[in-house]
Amino acid sequence: MAEEPTQGERELSTLLPPKDRWWERLGPDERRWLTIAFVWCLVLFSGMYVWLAVGDQQTPVESYRIDPFVFQQEVDAFVEEHQVDEIQGAAVVEPPPGSEVYLHANQFAFRPVLKLQKDETYRLLVSSTDVQHGLSLQPTNLNFQVLPGYLYVIEITPDEVGEFPIICNEFCGLGHHVMTGLIVVD
Amino acid sequence: MAAPATPAPSRVCNVTGFTIERNGQRLALANGVVAIALLAFGGFQAILIALERQGLAISADWWYRLIASHGTTMLLFWLLFFEVAALYWGSTMLLNARMVAPRLAWANFVMMTAGVLAAQWAMLSGNATVMFTAYPPLEGHPIYYAGVLLFAVGVLIACIHFFANVVVAKRERTYEGSLPLVVYGLAAAAIIALYALGTGAVAYGMLFLNSIGLLETVDPATYRLFFWGIGHGAQQVNLAAMVAVWYALIALTVGGRPVNEGLSRVAFLLYIAFIHLGAVPHLLVDPGLGTSHRIMNTSYMLYLAVLASLIHAFSLPASIEVAQRERGFTKGMFQWLKKGPWREPGFSSLVLSIVVFGFFAGVTGVLMGTMQLNMLVHNTLFVPGHFHSTVVSGTTLAFMGISYYLVPILSQRRLVAPKMARWQPYVFAAGVFTFTVAMMFAGQLGVPRRVPELGYEAAPLGLDQFVTGPVPLIMLVVTLGGVVAIVGGIMYVYIMVMTLLKGERTETPDDGLRIAFGPAARMRAPAGEGAVETAAPTATVTADGGEQEHEHITGLKGRWRRWTRFEAPGTYLLVLIFLAWFVVFYVIAHVNLSQSWPVG
Ligand code: HEM
Ligand SMILES: [Cu+2]
Ligand SMILES: [Cu+2]
Numbered sequence: 163m164a165e166e167p168t169q170g171e172r173e174l175s176t177l178l179p180p181k182d183r184w185w186e187r188l189g190p191d192e193r194r195w196l197t198i199a200f201v202w203c204l205v206l207f208s209g210m211y212v213w214l215a216v217g218d219q220q221t222p223v224e225s226y227r228i229d230p231f232v233f234q235q236e237v238d239a240f241v242e243e244h245q246v247d248e249i250q251g252a253a254v255v256e257p258p259p260g261s262e263v264y265l266h267a268n269q270f271a272f273r274p275v276l277k278l279q280k281d282e283t284y285r286l287l288v289s290s291t292d293v294q295h296g297l298s299l300q301p302t303n304l305n306f307q308v309l310p311g312y313l314y315v316i317e318i319t320p321d322e323v324g325e326f327p328i329i330c331n332e333f334c335g336l337g338h339h340v341m342t343g344l345i346v347v348d
Numbered sequence: 349m350a351a352p353a354t355p356a357p358s359r360v361c362n363v364t365g366f367t368i369e370r371n372g373q374r375l376a377l378a379n380g381v382v383a384i385a386l387l388a389f390g391g392f393q394a395i396l397i398a399l400e401r402q403g404l405a406i407s408a409d410w411w412y413r414l415i416a417s418h419g420t421t422m423l424l425f426w427l428l429f430f431e432v433a434a435l436y437w438g439s440t441m442l443l444n445a446r447m448v449a450p451r452l453a454w455a456n457f458v459m460m461t462a463g464v465l466a467a468q469w470a471m472l473s474g475n476a477t478v479m480f481t482a483y484p485p486l487e488g489h490p491i492y493y494a495g496v497l498l499f500a501v502g503v504l505i506a507c508i509h510f511f512a513n514v515v516v517a518k519r520e521r522t523y524e525g526s527l528p529l530v531v532y533g534l535a536a537a538a539i540i541a542l543y544a545l546g547t548g549a550v551a552y553g554m555l556f557l558n559s560i561g562l563l564e565t566v567d568p569a570t571y572r573l574f575f576w577g578i579g580h581g582a583q584q585v586n587l588a589a590m591v592a593v594w595y596a597l598i599a600l601t602v603g604g605r606p607v608n609e610g611l612s613r614v615a616f617l618l619y620i621a622f623i624h625l626g627a628v629p630h631l632l633v634d635p636g637l638g639t640s641h642r643i644m645n646t647s648y649m650l651y652l653a654v655l656a657s658l659i660h661a662f663s664l665p666a667s668i669e670v671a672q673r674e675r676g677f678t679k680g681m682f683q684w685l686k687k688g689p690w691r692e693p694g695f696s697s698l699v700l701s702i703v704v705f706g707f708f709a710g711v712t713g714v715l716m717g718t719m720q721l722n723m724l725v726h727n728t729l730f731v732p733g734h735f736h737s738t739v740v741s742g743t744t745l746a747f748m749g750i751s752y753y754l755v756p757i758l759s760q761r762r763l764v765a766p767k768m769a770r771w772q773p774y775v776f777a778a779g780v781f782t783f784t785v786a787m788m789f790a791g792q793l794g795v796p797r798r799v800p801e802l803g804y805e806a807a808p809l810g811l812d813q814f815v816t817g818p819v820p821l822i823m824l825v826v827t828l829g830g831v832v833a834i835v836g837g838i839m840y841v842y843i844m845v846m847t848l849l850k851g852e853r854t855e856t857p858d859d860g861l862r863i864a865f866g867p868a869a870r871m872r873a874p875a876g877e878g879a880v881e882t883a884a885p886t887a888t889v890t891a892d893g894g895e896q897e898h899e900h901i902t903g904l905k906g907r908w909r910r911w912t913r914f915e916a917p918g919t920y921l922l923v924l925i926f927l928a929w930f931v932v933f934y935v936i937a938h939v940n941l942s943q944s945w946p947v948g
Contacts, residue, residue: 225635
C-alpha cells in the first residue's frame with residue numbers, strides 16, 4: 163500500500179492541489195492563442211451588428227401584448243374584408259401590397275391562406291389564441307416562435323413566386339405534426 | 349486531522365493513493381447507478397423514437413409521451429444524477445475527505461428518485477405530454493411539475509452538500525492549498541447549478557401553482573425566460589462538469605496536466621461569470637425582447653464564455669501532447685497523438701468527445717446563438733442535432749469514459765469485458781455522430797423537431813417536400829445512426845451492470861485498465877502489462893524548462909526563437925484547423941441567411 167506523499171514531493175496533477183498559488187505566468191503559446199481566440203470572439207460579436215447594417219434578413223423585434231380575444235376579432239375582420247377564395251375549407255385572402263396582414267396560429271392550423279405579391283413588403287401580425295406554436299416558413303426555412311397574448315410583427319418581402327407552406331415546429335398538442343398553413347406568392 | 353464524531357470507515361485506494369471514505373463511496377455509487385439506470389431507460393425509449401421516424405412501432409400519442417419522457421429523463425435526470433455522483437466523488441475522494449451529512453444525502457437521494465418516478469408516471473400515463481420544456485398554456489398533471497421540482501430541489505441540496513464537504517475538508521486540513529483543478533471545475537459546475545436550478549424551481553414552481561389552481565395564469569414569455577435559465581443553465585452545468593471530467597481523464601489516462609493550470613481555472617471563472625446569460629439564445633425569435641438585449645445576452649457578453657471554451661480547446665489537447673512528449677513520443681507533429689492509449693476506453697472517449705464537441709457541438713451552438721442566424725434553425729431538427737452532439741457525444745461520452753475508472757475503483761471490482769469496453773466508445777461515438785449530423789442536414793431542409801412522422805401530404809394544405817427529395821434518405825440515416833448509438837449504449841450499460849453485479853472483487857481494481865495517475869500506479873508503472881507505454885527515453889521537453897533556456901537570448905533573434913518555438917506544436921496546428929473550420933461555417937451560414945426572403 164502506497165504512502166500518501168507529502169505536499170512537497172507531490173506530483174502536479176489535475177487531481178491534486180496545485181503547488182503554492184494556482185496562477186502561473188502565461189507562456190508564449192497561451193498568450194498567442196488567447197489573442198487569436200479573443201479576436202475571433204470580437205468578430206463574432208461585432209458580426210451581429212455588421213449584419214444589422216448590411217443584411218436584409220433581420221430578427222424581428224417589434225411586438226405588443228394583445229388579448230387573444232381581441233386578436234381573434236381582428237383576424238375575423240381582416241378575413242372578411244380581404245377574402246377572395248377558399249381552398250380545402252380555408253379562407254384565402256389577398257391583402258393590398260405593403261399592408262398589414264394577420265396570421266392566426268391555432269390548434270392545429272395557420273389561417274388564413276395568404277396571397278401576396280412578389281417583392282412587396284408586408285407586415286405579418288402573428289399570434290396564437292391557445293398554446294405556443296412555431297411558425298416555420300417552407301422551404302425558405304424561416305422560423306419564429308408564436309406566443310398567445312403577444313403580437314409579433316414580422317416584416318417579410320417574398321422575393322420568389324410560388325407556394326410556400328407553413329408548418330408548426332413547436333410542440334402544441336397531439337395534432338402538432340399535421341399543423342400547416344400556406345402563403346402563395348405571385 | 350480533526351476526526352468526525354463517528355468516523356465512517358475509510359481505506360486508502362491502491363490505485364490512486366487517495367483516502368476513500370465509505371459514505372462518499374456509497375453515495376457516489378448509488379447516485380451513479382441510478383443515473384446509469386435512467387440512461388438505459390431513456391435509451392430504450394430512443395429505440396422506439398428513432399424507429400417511429402421510419403413509420404414503425406407506435407401511435408403518435410405514444411410517440412409524444414415517449415419523447416417527453418426521453419427528453420426529461422436524459423437531459424435532466426441522467427445527467428444531473430451523474431453530476432451529483434461526480435460532486436460527491438470530487439468532494440470526498442479527491443480531497444481525502446468525508447461526506448458531512450451522509451444521512452441528509454441519503455434522504456436527498458430518496459427524494460430525487462421519488463421525484464423522477466412521479467414525473468415518469470405522469471409522462472408515461474399521458475397525463476403530462478408537455479415535453480420537458482412544459483411551455484404554458486399547455487397543461488400537465490400537478491404530479492409532473494411536483495416531481496420535477498422535487499428532483500431539482502434535490503440537486504440543489506446536493507450542490508450545497510458539495511460545498512459543505514469542501515469547506516469541512518479545508519477546515520480539517522485533508523488537503524493543502526487550493527482545490528485540485530478537477531474539483532475546481534466541479535465547483536464551477538455546482539455554482540452554475542445553483543443559478544440554473546434556482547430559476548428552474550421558479551419556472552416549474554409557477555406551473556405547479558397554476559396546475560393546482562393557486563396561480564391564475566403563467567405568462568408564456570416570462571415562463572420561457574425562467575425556464576431557459578434551467579433549460580440552458582443545466583447545459584452549462586453539463587459543460588463545466590464535462591470539462592472537469594476531461595481534465596480528470598487526462599490525468600488518469602496519460603498523466604497529463606495543463607501547461608498553464610491557472611489559465612484553465614480562469615476559464616472556469618469566465619463560465620461562472622457569463623454563462624448565465626445563456627437563457628436568451630432560446631428566445632432569439634420570440635416576441636418581447638429588444639435588439640441589444642438579444643445581442644448582449646446571446647453572445648454571453650462579448651462571447652467571453654466562448655473564450656473560456658476556446659481556452660479549454662487549447663489547454664486540453666496541449667495537456668495530452670505535453671504529457672505524451674514527456675513520455676518520449678516527440679517525433680514530428682503528431683506522434684504523441686498516434687501513440688496515445690487508443691485501446692483504453694477512457695482515452696478514446698476523451699478524445700472522441702473533445703473532437704465532436706468542439707468541431708460540431710460548439711460551432712453549431714455559436715452559430716445558432718448568432719442572433720440573425722437563429723431564424724434559420726429555430727425548432728428545426730437542427731436543434732436536436734446540435735444538442736445530441738453536445739450532451740450525448742460530448743457529456744454522455746465523457747461520463748461513460750470516467751465511469752470505466754470510477755466504478756471499479758469505488759466498487760473495488762474488476763471491470764468485466766474489458767475488450768468490449770475497448771470498443772464501446774468508438775461504436776457509441778460513431779452512431780451518435782452519424783445521427784446528429786444527419787439531423788442537422790434535415791433541419792437545414794426545414795424538417796421540424798418533435799414530430800413523429802413527416803406525413804404532411806395528408807394534412808389539410810399539406811406539403812410533400814419531405815417525402816420527395818433527399819429528406820427520406822436523411823431520416824433513414826438518422827435512424828441507422830441511432831441504432832448504432834443505442835448498441836454502443838447497451839454495451840456501456842452491460843459492462844457497468846455486470847461489473848457491479850458480477851465483477852470479481854479485488855484490491856487492485858485497475859487490473860485490465862492502464863491508469864497513468866497515482867503513487868500506486870507510478871510504482872507499478874515499469875512492470876510490463878499494466879504499465880503505461882513510454883517510448884525509449886529521449887531528450888524530453890519540459891513545460892517550463894524549455895522556455896527558461898531561451899529567456900536570456902535577447903533582441904530580435906531571441907524574440908524570433910521564442911515565437912517559433914511551441915510547447916505543443918501539434919495542438920497549435922489542431923486549434924488553427926479548428927478555427928478555420930469555425931470561420932468557414934460562419935461564412936456558409938451567412939451565405940444561407942442572405943438567400944432567405946428579406947425579413948425584419
Ligand atoms: C443513445 C441514443 C439516442 C438516440 C438514438 C436519440 C434519439 C433522439 C431522437 C430521434 C429525438 C427526437 C428529435 C426530435 O424529433 O425532436 C431525441 C430527442 C431528445 N434527446 Fe435523444 N437520443 C439518444 C440519446 C440521448 C441522450 C443520451 C440524451 C441526453 C443526454 C438525449 C437527449 C434528448 C433530448 C433533450 C431530446 C429532446 C426532447 C424534446 O424535444 O423535448 N438523447 N433523441
Ligand atoms: Cu402548432
Ligand atoms: Cu406544433
